[in-house]
Amino acid sequence: MPRLVAVSNRVADPRKTAAGGLAVALADALNASGGLWFGTSGQVVERDAGGTPGEAKVHLQRAGEVTLATVALSRDDHDAYYLGYSNGVLWPVFHYRLDLAEFDAGDIDGYRRVNRLFAHKLMPMLRPDDVIWVHDYHLIPLAAELRAIGSTHRIGFFLHIPLPPPLILAAIPQHEWLMRSLFAYDLVGFQSDADLQHFARYVRNEGRAKQRSDDVFHAFGRSVRARAFPIGIDVDEFDALMQGRDAQDTLATMREQYAKRKLLVGVDRLDYSKGLPQRVRAFRRLLERYPENHMSATLIQVASPSREDVDAYADIRRELEGLCGAINGEYGELDWMPVRYIHRTVARKRLPGLYRAARVGLVTPLRDGMNLVAKEYVAAQDPADPGVLVLSRFAGAAEQLGDDALLVNPYDTQGTADAIQHALRMPLDERRARHARLHARIRDHDVHRWHREFLQILKEDLG
Numbered sequence: 106m107p108r109l110v111a112v113s114n115r116v117a118d119p120r121k122t123a124a125g126g127l128a129v130a131l132a133d134a135l136n137a138s139g140g141l142w143f144g145t146s147g148q149v150v151e152r153d154a155g156g157t158p159g160e161a162k163v164h165l166q167r168a169g170e171v172t173l174a175t176v177a178l179s180r181d182d183h184d185a186y187y188l189g190y191s192n193g194v195l196w197p198v199f200h201y202r203l204d205l206a207e208f209d210a211g212d213i214d215g216y217r218r219v220n221r222l223f224a225h226k227l228m229p230m231l232r233p234d235d236v237i238w239v240h241d242y243h244l245i246p247l248a249a250e251l252r253a254i255g256s257t258h259r260i261g262f263f264l265h266i267p268l269p270p271p272l273i274l275a276a277i278p279q280h281e282w283l284m285r286s287l288f289a290y291d292l293v294g295f296q297s298d299a300d301l302q303h304f305a306r307y308v309r310n311e312g313r314a315k316q317r318s319d320d321v322f323h324a325f326g327r328s329v330r331a332r333a334f335p336i337g338i339d340v341d342e343f344d345a346l347m348q349g350r351d352a353q354d355t356l357a358t359m360r361e362q363y364a365k366r367k368l369l370v371g372v373d374r375l376d377y378s379k380g381l382p383q384r385v386r387a388f389r390r391l392l393e394r395y396p397e398n399h400m401s402a403t404l405i406q407v408a409s410p411s412r413e414d415v416d417a418y419a420d421i422r423r424e425l426e427g428l429c430g431a432i433n434g435e436y437g438e439l440d441w442m443p444v445r446y447i448h449r450t451v452a453r454k455r456l457p458g459l460y461r462a463a464r465v466g467l468v469t470p471l472r473d474g475m476n477l478v479a480k481e482y483v484a485a486q487d488p489a490d491p492g493v494l495v496l497s498r499f500a501g502a503a504e505q506l507g508d509d510a511l512l513v514n515p516y517d518t519q520g521t522a523d524a525i526q527h528a529l530r531m532p533l534d535e536r537r538a539r540h541a542r543l544h545a546r547i548r549d550h551d552v553h554r555w556h557r558e559f560l561q562i563l564k565e566d567l568g
């Protein structure tokens with residue numbers, strides 16, 4: 106079996122479950138064939154600007170069957186590639202937020218420089234029959250950089266975030282270059298059919314691509330296969346976490362402390378794509394419009410700190426904190442706080458207990474590639490007395506879970522409040538029936554299937 110080489114912006118030790126979904130998924134794929142995982146260490150080194158390829162040293166570490174290979178970035182490279190282009194341009198535009206994009210001409214140079222650095226550091230470590238799997242928007246041009254220095258490997262790319270429609274994509278000054286870069290891969294994977302349709306429309310209209318078959322596009326002198334591979338979770342791993350002491354303790358504590366309340370839970374990175382202010386406004390509307398929820402409905406919102414050195418993230422934090430404080434001030438009683446807002450990362454081992462304690466799971470992003478929290482919430486429920494998932498129609502997960510979750514438009518405050526009320530009042534037999542179907546779907550489309558299918562198709566010839 107050829108060796109798998111995974112490449113992503115950050116490398117995490119796959120033996121630590123705290124690392125979360127993607128790390129677990131990649132560890133599973135890498136362990137099967139033995140493999141190499143390449144990326145940054147997350148450390149930033151204060152050294153002279155303009156780091157040229159060859160400057161950074163690769164640090165190697167064994168983690169079971171997997172070799173972790175990491176490089177540390179210089180401050181300038183990190184700021185331009187990570188904060189600037191990846192998270193100041195690509196993240197907002199790919200989430201349809203042109204208003205938040207900050208196009209700074211210098212950042213694209215840093216983005217190219219780091220992708221070139223990755224290629225130069227990775228190439229000497231590669232064996233001829235390695236299969237390479239590149240992850241996410243930080244590394245779109247990596248295959249092109251590898252090809253430029255002679256790589257003939259099978260190289261696949263998976264975009265974890267949405268791909269916007271062509272007219273939005275075209276706001277990025279380098280949109281053509283970015284999309285042309287995708288044709289250096291053999292396989293490009295998206296989260297949803299909607300993303301795939303946006304890709305197909307872009308390359309047909311802007312790149313005059315010829316479609317050679319259902320999923321093979323020819324443009325810029327090369328062919329690429331493009332498909333949707335909706336990512337899933339490791340349901341068994343989540344079940345095991347649910348049985349663990351931390352999750353059970355969390356569940357017991359929640360049930361005791363909120364015995365007379367109905368809990369609603371949200372767990373998100375504090376990111377403007379997650380629709381947190383809109384969610385809190387909908388919760389406030391619920392209290393306004395349906396007063397029977399006073400002294401009862403309690404929203405626990407975990408907002409784990411994220412990218413705090415990007416300005417837009419500090420703004421969203423202030424807005425959210427203001428809203429939560431205002432609701433508690435207006436509706437709170439000595440013995441009831443409507444919103445518990447936690448700006449910290451909760452230990453992963455406790456999450457299943459928190460999810461299970463909640464009658465309603467609120468997953469209402471304004472835009473999301475997939476959203477794994479929706480699937481984790483379903484996985485954690487007690488099938489005999491499950492909670493209800495309220496899900497944004499703008500999450501990639503809605504394509505799979507839309508029939509049995511309560512779908513909402515998060516911009517519609519009243520509509521979302523009505524859906525939450527519907528969830529809170531849903532009878533047990535309906536909750537069970539919806540949950541059984543949702544659970545079957547997340548089990549069928551789990552993370553093992555995701556990487557198995559991607560890698561199998563990556564190894565196939567384009568025909």
Ligand code: GDG
Nearest residue numbers: 126265336373374409450451452453473474475476477478
């Ligand atoms: C990107 C795409 C796509 C969150 N807070 C805490 C915590 N989390 C964990 C969740 C979940 C993960 O982080 C978040 O995954 P999401 O899928 O919801 O969102 P992104 O981080 O934006 O991920 C997304 C994903 O990539 C995979 O392809 O689905 O669309 O945006 O696992 O549980 N974990 C812990 N404490 C927290 O406070 N331990």
